[in-house]
Amino acid sequence: METILIVDDTPENLMILSEILKPFYTVKVANNGLKALNLIAAGHIPDIILLDVMMPEISGYEVCKKLKNDPLTRNIPIIFVTALSECKDEAEGLSLGAVDYITKPVNASIVLARIKTQVSLIQYQRNLEQKLAERTEEIVLTRMEVIRQLGRAAEYKDNETGTHILRMSAFTKIIAQKIGLDNVRAELIFLSAPMHDIGKIGTPDYILRKEGALSAEEWKIVKEHPLQGAEIIGNHQSALLQTARVVALTHHEKFDGTGYPYGIKGFNIPLAGRIVAIADVFDALTSKRPYKEPWSVERAVAYLTSERGKHFDPELVDAFLECMEEITTIMAQFKDAPQKAFDALHVKR
Structure with missing residues (x-):
């Protein structure tokens, strides 16, 4: 059953639309745009969004812009439901990427018909994607291998064995699935995670391999690698890239806004970045590095717990910790046959 998120600051409107849709769909509600964005950022991603325009703090138009700028949410169909009935209002909504525009007061039959149309399109698209995936598996595997090897190049430069990117990528998929992301979104994060430190290719070896503390100038250079990584990857139409x-x-952004390169805070950090941050740090802590011995799992877990709401998204930390049995299993599997374990996780649906 498809999930519909209704976003409106008027309780009566939420009730009316909920009563219309509940017999046919799973319904979630948010009484303002920020709550809707936070709900989605936490991994509760709906199939369709019914979005009011005139709301306090952040308008429906702004909510739509934010969702359309994130590759993980840009394809969610958005239908504006609003009292604004001028042609220019509808044109503006559609120009932002909405698929439809319904004026208030709503008519139940019209709402259901419009939703049914979008559900049919979603189902058609999913079937098409499934058929395409079946026919292009070799291309997907080739792309995955290229991305993985580029990620390994960065890790080798950083005096790593290359297994770090395999383990932490596996961790990201576990987190993504735990918070309820569908297979497509979970796989996007899993396959893109190996590229997280690709920018280190541009960081001098003497800094990456230094065993002592970095100087202020050296640390400044290291903090440039996220920007360099984004530049190396570039801008592409591919959702994966x-x-x-x-x-x-x-x-490397932190939930409390003290990270880098931009100091983004909270749910303004894209979900994929927040997930990778936890997986990356946990594996780094439990791995041997030139400047430290590996931490025990218990010590690393204690660190993640202490950084809830500071370095890390607290809800994602909780999700990660609830999967520790699976995490430790993955750690054991990657010690013996890392490539086999990684490939097995890729094909697991």
Whole structure:
């Protein structure tokens, strides 16, 4: 059953639309745009969004812009439901990427008909994507291998064995599935995660391999690698490469806004970046590095817990910790046959 998110600041409107849709769909509600964005950022991604325009703090138009700028949410059909009835209002909504525009007061039969049309398109698109995926598996595997090897190039430069990117990528998929992302979105994050540190290709070896503390100037150079990674990946139509660019750019941002390169805070950090941050740090802590011995799992878990709401998204930390049995299993599997374990996770649906 498809999930419909209704976003409106008027309780009566939420009730009316909910009563119309509940017999046929799973319904979620948010009484303002920020709550809707936070709900989606937390991984509760709907199939369709019914979005009011005139709301306090952030308008429906702004909500739509934010969703359309994120590769993980840009394809969610958005239908504006509003009292604004001028042609220019409808034109503006459609220009932002909405698929339809319904004026208030709503008519139940019209709402259901418009939703049914979008559901049919969603189902058609999913069937098409499934057939395309079946026919292009070799292309997908080739692309995955290229991305993985580029990621390994960065890790080798950083005095790593290359297994770091395999483990942390596996962790990202576990988190993504735990918070309820569908297979397509979970796979996008999983396959793009190996590119998170691709920007280190542009960082001098003497800094990456230094065993002592970095100087202020050296640390400044290191902090440039997210920007360099985004530049290396570039801008592409491919959802995979778009996600890889987001991951490279934002995996060092922190939930409290003290990260880099931009100091983005909270749910303004893209979901993919927040997920990769946890997976990357946990594996780094539990791995041997030139400057440290590996931490125990228990010590690393304690660190993640202490950084809830500071370095990391607290809800994602909780999701990760709920999967520790699966995480430790993955760690054991990657010690013996890392490539086999990684490929097995890729084909797991």
